[in-house]
Amino acid sequence: MHQRRSGAFRQVAQWLVCALVFVALQSPARAQSREYQLKAAFLFQFTKFVEWPEGSFASTNSPLVIGILGENPFEGALERLVEGERVNGRPLILRQLEPDAAVDSVHVLFVARSEAGRAASLMRPLAGKPVLTVSDIEGFASRGGCAELFVDQNRIRFRVNPRTAGDARLSISSKLLRLADIVESPR
Amino acid sequence: MPAQVSIRRKLRLVIMLTSAVALTLTAASFAAYEWFTSRRTLEEYVRAVGSIISANSTAALLFRNSEDASETLANLSLERYIVAGAIYDEMGERFAHWPAANTNFPARPSEDGMVYKGAGLVVYQPITQGGSRIGTLFMQVDLQPLYARFRLYAIIVVGVLLTSLIVAFLLANWLMRNISGPITALATTAKRVSIEHDYSVRAQRQTNDELGTLTDAFNHMLTQIHEQDEALRENQERLRLALEASSTGTWDLSLKTRVLRGDSYMQPLLGLPAGAFSGSLEQMVSYIHPDDRAGFLRLLDRAIESRKDFSAQFRVLRADGATRHLASRGRAFYEESGKPLRMTGVVIDITDAQEAAQALRESEERFRSMADAAPVLIWVGGAENQRTYFNRRWLEFTGSTFEQQIGKGWLNAVHPSDRAQVQRESGDLTPKHEPFTREYRLRRHDGEFRWVLETGVPRFTAEEKFIGVIGSAIDITDRKLAEAELERRVQERTAELAQTNHELESFTYSVSHDLRAPLRHIDGYAQILQEDYSEQLSPDASKYLARIRQGTKRMGQLVDDLLNLSRVSRGGITVADVNLSDLVEEVVDEMRLETGNRQIDWRIAPLPVVAGDPGLLKQVFTNLLANAVKYSRPRQVAIIEVGITANSDGQPTLYVRDNGVGFNMKFAHKLFGVFQRLHRPDEFEGTGVGLATVDRIIRKHGGRIWVEAELDKGATFYFTLGSLSASSKAA
Numbered sequence: 001m002h003q004r005r006s007g008a009f010r011q012v013a014q015w016l017v018c019a020l021v022f023v024a025l026q027s028p029a030r031a032q033s034r035e036y037q038l039k040a041a042f043l044f045q046f047t048k049f050v051e052w053p054e055g056s057f058a059s060t061n062s063p064l065v066i067g068i069l070g071e072n073p074f075e076g077a078l079e080r081l082v083e084g085e086r087v088n089g090r091p092l093i094l095r096q097l098e099p100d101a102a103v104d105s106v107h108v109l110f111v112a113r114s115e116a117g118r119a120a121s122l123m124r125p126l127a128g129k130p131v132l133t134v135s136d137i138e139g140f141a142s143r144g145g146c147a148e149l150f151v152d153q154n155r156i157r158f159r160v161n162p163r164t165a166g167d168a169r170l171s172i173s174s175k176l177l178r179l180a181d182i183v184e185s186p187r
Numbered sequence: 188m189p190a191q192v193s194i195r196r197k198l199r200l201v202i203m204l205t206s207a208v209a210l211t212l213t214a215a216s217f218a219a220y221e222w223f224t225s226r227r228t229l230e231e232y233v234r235a236v237g238s239i240i241s242a243n244s245t246a247a248l249l250f251r252n253s254e255d256a257s258e259t260l261a262n263l264s265l266e267r268y269i270v271a272g273a274i275y276d277e278m279g280e281r282f283a284h285w286p287a288a289n290t291n292f293p294a295r296p297s298e299d300g301m302v303y304k305g306a307g308l309v310v311y312q313p314i315t316q317g318g319s320r321i322g323t324l325f326m327q328v329d330l331q332p333l334y335a336r337f338r339l340y341a342i343i344v345v346g347v348l349l350t351s352l353i354v355a356f357l358l359a360n361w362l363m364r365n366i367s368g369p370i371t372a373l374a375t376t377a378k379r380v381s382i383e384h385d386y387s388v389r390a391q392r393q394t395n396d397e398l399g400t401l402t403d404a405f406n407h408m409l410t411q412i413h414e415q416d417e418a419l420r421e422n423q424e425r426l427r428l429a430l431e432a433s434s435t436g437t438w439d440l441s442l443k444t445r446v447l448r449g450d451s452y453m454q455p456l457l458g459l460p461a462g463a464f465s466g467s468l469e470q471m472v473s474y475i476h477p478d479d480r481a482g483f484l485r486l487l488d489r490a491i492e493s494r495k496d497f498s499a500q501f502r503v504l505r506a507d508g509a510t511r512h513l514a515s516r517g518r519a520f521y522e523e524s525g526k527p528l529r530m531t532g533v534v535i536d537i538t539d540a541q542e543a544a545q546a547l548r549e550s551e552e553r554f555r556s557m558a559d560a561a562p563v564l565i566w567v568g569g570a571e572n573q574r575t576y577f578n579r580r581w582l583e584f585t586g587s588t589f590e591q592q593i594g595k596g597w598l599n600a601v602h603p604s605d606r607a608q609v610q611r612e613s614g615d616l617t618p619k620h621e622p623f624t625r626e627y628r629l630r631r632h633d634g635e636f637r638w639v640l641e642t643g644v645p646r647f648t649a650e651e652k653f654i655g656v657i658g659s660a661i662d663i664t665d666r667k668l669a670e671a672e673l674e675r676r677v678q679e680r681t682a683e684l685a686q687t688n689h690e691l692e693s694f695t696y697s698v699s700h701d702l703r704a705p706l707r708h709i710d711g712y713a714q715i716l717q718e719d720y721s722e723q724l725s726p727d728a729s730k731y732l733a734r735i736r737q738g739t740k741r742m743g744q745l746v747d748d749l750l751n752l753s754r755v756s757r758g759g760i761t762v763a764d765v766n767l768s769d770l771v772e773e774v775v776d777e778m779r780l781e782t783g784n785r786q787i788d789w790r791i792a793p794l795p796v797v798a799g800d801p802g803l804l805k806q807v808f809t810n811l812l813a814n815a816v817k818y819s820r821p822r823q824v825a826i827i828e829v830g831i832t833a834n835s836d837g838q839p840t841l842y843v844r845d846n847g848v849g850f851n852m853k854f855a856h857k858l859f860g861v862f863q864r865l866h867r868p869d870e871f872e873g874t875g876v877g878l879a880t881v882d883r884i885i886r887k888h889g890g891r892i893w894v895e896a897e898l899d900k901g902a903t904f905y906f907t908l909g910s911l912s913a914s915s916k917a918a
Contacts, residue, residue, distance in 0.1 A: 155251075175245060179246055
């Protein structure tokens with residue numbers, strides 16, 4: 001099994017290595033771009049450590065849909081990552097959502113920084129829906145999001161709100177949780 | 188195991204060796220099993236630990252969190268055997284390691300799997316997430332604790348082994364007493380038997396197991412040996428007597444030292460006194476006739492080389508000067524390596540047999556020379572009609588070789604028409620003891636078939652078993668031709684004679700017939716003279732006239748008889764059944780008229796009915812009975828017998844006997860000739876034709892007549908008839 005390594009995965013691995021080596025050395029503009037490349041990789045990896053409840057998919061090989069709300073900051077990096085990839089046998093589909101689109105039709109929802117103002121209102125209709133909400137908006141996890149990406153000492157890290165995820169009936173692997181900063185939403 | 192070691196020690200050694208090997212093998216197999224299973228267990232254990240570490244490292248790897256990976260690796264410190272661990276990412280770069288102080292890790296991961304290196308085990312395991320490989324786990328396992336356990340294990344095994352051996356040794360010593368005790372006793376007895384040759388000792392039976400059986404068998408064997416020893420001694424004695432009686436010498440030749448030892452019977456064969464033979468092969472050879480020495484030695488060498496029995500006949504010049512023929516047979520014995528060791532054999536004097544054989548050869552040669560020199564064809568045949576010998580004359584005659592004629596080949600030379608008969612006759616010979624002769628045609632070398640006359644004598648063994656025929660043959664073709672010629676001439680002459688006879692009879696008939704007329708004239712006129720002129724004739728004239736008439740009458744009778752004889756000779760016979768009794772009675776009745784007052788005692792036996800000519804047969808009896816009446820005239824009482832008897836051949840024979848004057852038998856041969864008479868006409872009248880006529884008639888009837896008589900004692904006429912003997916045979 002280890003002999004057969006998919007080309008896409010190798011690409012991911014190369015990305016990670018490049019990111020690790022070069023992220024701190026690049027110019028700020030480049031740094032901005034590198035940062036989102038890594039964030040795209042993290043977003044993609046999240047799908048591997050999360051289990052959606054029964055009924056979230058039409059069938060066992062229905063695609064896993066990643067929706068992006070707001071201004072797409074990945075500059076095509078995410079598209080390249082998910083292209084041809086499968087997670088637990090499901091193809092991955094990337095969808096750019098319209099501002100007023102129904103956000104509960106996706107499995108993963110990335111909220112771009114452009115939507116920082118209305119993030120809280122956006123979250124409201126998603127309460128109890130099995131959608132993994134991810135964003136790099138400061139304080140996203142503590143304000144109703146599932147996972148929040150942030151930069152700490154030149155490294156991308158993430159926070160997870162287990163309560164939100166539990167409300168969304170999402171099961172997040174303990175392996176992922178061990179790497180995450182756990183946050184509580186205010187009561 | 189050295190052969191002289193006692194059975195006790197051998198048994199002990201066997202037990203100890205067996206126990207040691209069994210225990211060692213058991214311990215070794217346990218150790219090997221332990222070795223393999225503990226390693227296998229360790230491997231599985233390490234693999235399981237590796238799997239746990241890998242599973243817990245996936246997120247850290249994917250989210251590039253090396254601190255977390257290092258923490259996971261640190262869990263390895265809880266494992267006793269694992270001393271180091273590292274995680275390599277997908278690109279083979281080291282991502283995390285434990286312990287932190289150790290930096291001596293492989294720069295890049297090797298191929299997946301486990302490799303034993305020195306006292307350690309190096310493990311590379313893949314780290315996968317969702318079916319894809321995302322890195323490699325490296326672990327270093329220290330095997331020292333494992334090996335320490337093995338060492339302890341080995342010490343325990345050796346200890347157990349030694350303890351077991353000591354126990355086995357003690358146990359064996361105690362158990363062996365039951366086995367070695369009886370065997371030692373048996374061995375002591377056997378030693379006594381072999382040293383003292385005392386077969387009367389017996390071993391003591393101590394147990395009831397196989398050793399007890401062995402002791403019994405040993406004792407039984409001793410009894411048998413004792414008996415066989417006796418039998419052997421007896422046989423040797425018999426052999427000695429046989430050798431002595433047949434003057435057979437025995438010898439034994441060592442093929443290594445060429446020492447020849449002969450017994451006391453061999454030396455006299457060489458004309459030596461007992462003990463004078465020194466004992467070397469060379470001395471033996473020096474007695475052999477110089478012409479036979481080389482052959483003798485060659486046969487000896489060949490027998491040894493070819494491993495066959497030695498057999499030779501040779502002459503010896505004995506010390507006493509005589510030359511004798513000896514025959515010797517021998518057999519060589521070889522070592523296991525195949526080298527000849529010695530040869531032993533017998534020798535006998537065959538001079539007498541040789542001389543007998545020589546005499547036989549000479550006799551045979553003599554027979555052959557004689558047979559070949561003989562002018563006749565000589566052959567010898569076997570019991571099955573096959574022939575085994577032909578003399579030179581036979582082969583020359585048939586112009587073929589011995590090989591062509593031998594067996595049944597000779598039959599090819601026999602004329603095809605005669606072959607079957609010759610073969611049959613030859614087959615018939617077997618049971619007969621009589622010599623035989625036969626004629627057949629045999630092809631001569633020029634292809635002509637010649638008649639041969641063969642004479643054979645059957646040959647039998649002393650037990651009366653038929654073994655064949657010895658025979659000879661001569662060419663009789665010329666003789667046969669001469670016989671045929673003679674026969675032809677006889678027939679010619681006979682025919683001539685018959686013609687002459689016939690003519691003579693015709694002549695006689697005509698003469699006789701023609702004589703009757705003048706005779707009648709003479710008698711007629713003489714009668715006229717007597718009757719009409721008797722008064723005118725003187726008494727003398729009348730007397731002369733009566734003489735004339737008497738003479739004429741006699742002559743007439745003679746002519747009649749001759750005519751009758753002639754008729755009988757010329758004429759055929761008319762055959763009918765004739766009752767001889769009636770016939771004889773009729774004749775006797777006629778006779779009585781003439782004999783009148785004579786006293787005649789007729790003794791007529793009953794006679795058979797025969798086939799014949801009635802008239803001619805009546806003439807026979809008329810003549811014979813008339814003769815009987817005539818020649819018995821001087822007798823006061825004539826006795827005339829007619830009867831039937833058997834002659835010396837057993838043939839029925841009729842006879843007519845009288846007690847008349849008889850005659851001297853030296854004239855008997857004349858009796859049946861014409862005009863032959865034994866008496867003067869003035870004694871007994873008669874023409875001398877009657878018996879000749881009788882003879883002719885009887886011959887015509889296929890019979891013969893003869894007479895027995897004595898002067899003054901009467902005569903007996905015997906005769907046979909062809910039909911009489913034939914009918915009596917039929918009856």
